[in-house]
Amino acid sequence: MTGVPEFREVAWRACDISNKKQQDKACSLLPEGIALLFEKDQTIDELTRVVEIKSGVISEQQKRIRILEEALRLSKIKRFAPSSEQSHQTSLFDEAENEVDGNEESEGADEALADENQASSTDTKKKPGRNPFSDKLPREQVFIRLTEAEKxxxxxxxFTKVKEELDIIPAKVRVLEYMQEKAVFVDRIDGEKQRRLTAAKMPGHPIVGAMGSISLMCFIIIAKYADGLPLYRQEGILSRYGGELSRATLANWVIALAKQLQPLINLMREHQQLGTVIQADETRVQVLKEPGRSASSDKYMWVTLGGPPGEKSILFEYDPSRSGEVPLRLLDGYGGYLQTDGYAGYNAACLKNGMTQLGCWDHARRYFKEAHNAQPKAKKGKNNKPSKAGKVLSLINKLYVIERGIKTLSVNEKYLQRQQKSIPVLNQLKAYLEDNRHKVPKDSLTGKAMTYLSNQWDKLNVYCSNGELNISNILAENAIRPFVIGRKAWLFSDTPAGAHASAVHYSLIETAKANGLEPYEYLKQVLTALPHADTVDKVEALLPWNIKKPGISE
Incomplete structure (x- = not known):
């Protein structure tokens, strides 16, 4: 039995030795495990950072994709959709009602719709059917007679008048031969007879020695600048009628006439600054031979509209630059209201002359209209939340509804109505802008629109301070539109002299139209009288609001 305890003791010793070896092995492996775990933790952290970076990149790419898709939708709309800026106000107001919490916005939208309906119902509706011809047109009676057998x-x-037809007499080319009468007198001087000739005084002509009559020159200017007919086409038309005149000759006449008309333009600009408000705009024009500029570089045609009531003028001015020096020159000495599209080039002139800058709500609305149209199409059967651009657009449309309702009121009544109705809408719009501007990407169309609105806010509110002011700069845009349309036909000016001449002729034609004058008749009267206008008073008498309005039949 003594062998059993010894065996147990040997076994315990063996186990103790084995445990010590395992502990020693575990102790030797512990640092390696900790290092391995630490390395794995570092790998996990690094991979987490990579995932976060890639997630950020993907997020930015998704934002960029949404912005590009928005731009693509807008480009398709501009290319294929109608270009009207009118908004579907009813649906926009409904969107505003769906977005807000509470009834305050709904009541405002309903009120705006009610105002719109009331404003539209007060407008005079035109009767259906064709309008009659003007009673100022000359009339010629055509008698349809019965035969002797029928009566x-x-x-x-x-006879009874059964219908009227508008007729036109095609242009005819003729040559005017001026036959100057001369009288021969015999005088005695120192006892000798000497002959003396007296010739009839020739009528004045703005271009001495020119081969064209005043009527022809007026026809050429009106055809090009009022009807958008380039000189090379007029050259062909005259040739078809039998009058051979080169395009270079026509161009020289246009430039020479502009120089003669420049004093009249200078008086118009002085008179324009007597008004309370001037509206300004500018657009590009291509001039091929502008010194120091490439043929493809941008040059600009500037337009200003203003003047006392009933004496409005629309003046064009060519300048190769779009810098602030141009408004400083054009508006020198003027200190009233200046309404523009927000271009910063006018700021220096406003600061120097103390002008009050007035914003244009049409431009602000245009940005939000584009942002709203570029939104993805709403899916059918889903309660789609209206866009922020749509909400702002609905509030802007309320301002236009108010303006349509007060357009026939006096200046003081307009001011009171704007204080009562427009100011609360502007306050509501300002609050919404401040709450949501940071919620949209700055590079998106909605973000850009909100940035423009925020930057122009003070200028856009000025129109409520005076009933004489307009909510938009649309009159200046309409004034420059004939130039833009004509530019599509004649494309460019060859020289700066041609561009300056275009500015002069556009100024006369558009100012005549703004004062109710027929451009051809007005220009003909001016060119006929201008050679004899040797004083400032005589030139002033040729201003559109001073000259007698010619009848169409004259």
Missing amino acids: EGAIDTF
């Missing part, structure tokens, strides 16, 4: 046995005959 045989009748007790009486008479």
Whole structure:
């Protein structure tokens, strides 16, 4: 039995030795395990950072994709959709109602719709059918007679007017031969007879020695600048009628006449600054031979509209630059209201002359209209939340509804209505802008629109301070539109002299139209009288609001 305890003791010793070896092995492996775990933790952290970076890149790419898709949708709309800026106000107001919490916005939208309906119902509706011809047009009666057999046995005959037709006499080319009468006198001087000639005084002509009559020159200017007919086409038309005149000759006449008309333009600009408000705009024009500029570089045609009531003028001015020096020159000495599209080039002139800058809500609305149209199409059967651009657009449309309702009121009444109705809408719009501007990407169309609105906010509110002011600069845009349309036909000016001449002729034609004058008749009267206008008073008498309005039949 003594062998058993010894065996147990040997076994315990063996186990103790084995445990010590395992502990020693575990102790030797512990640092390696900790290092391995630490390395794995570092790998996990690094991979987590990579995932976060890639997630950020993907997020930015998704934002960029949404912005590009928005731009693509807008480009398709501009290319294929109608270009009207009118908004579907009813649906926009409904969107505003769906978005807000509570009834305050709904009541405002309903009120705006009610105002719109009331404003539209007060407008005079045109009767259906064709409008009659003007009673100022000359009329020639055409008698349709019965044959002798048809009226045989009748007790009486008479004529009744059964219809009217508008007729036109095609242009004809003729040559005017001026036959100057001369009288011969015999005078005795120192006992000798000497002959003396006296010639009839020739009528004045703005271009001495020119081969074209005043009527022809007026026809050329009106055809190009009022009807958008380039000189090379007029050259062909005259040639078809039998009058051979080169395009270079026509261009020289246009430039020479502009120089003669420049004093009249200078008086118009002085008179324009007597008004309370001037609206300004500018657009690109291509001039091939502008010194120091490439043919493809941008040059600009500037336009200003203003003047006392009933004596408005629309003046164009060419300048190769779009810098702030141009408004400083054009508006020198003027200190009233200046309404523009927000271009910073006018700031220096406003600061120097103390002008009050007035913003244009049409431009602000245009940005939000584009942002709203570029949103993805709403899916059918889902309660789609309206866009932020749509909400702002609905509030802007309320301002236009108010303006349509007060357009026939006096200046003081307009001011009071704007204080009562427009100011609360502007406050509501300002609050919404401040709450949501940071919620949209700055590079998105909505973000850009909100940035423009925020930057122009003070200028856009000025119109409520005076009933004589307009909510938009649309009149200046309409004034420059004939130039833009004509530019599509004649494309460019060859020299700066041609561009300056275009500015002069556009100024005369558009100012005549703005004052109710027929452009051809007005220009003909001006060019006929201009050679004899040797004083400032005589030139002033040729201003559109001073000259007698010619009848169409004259």
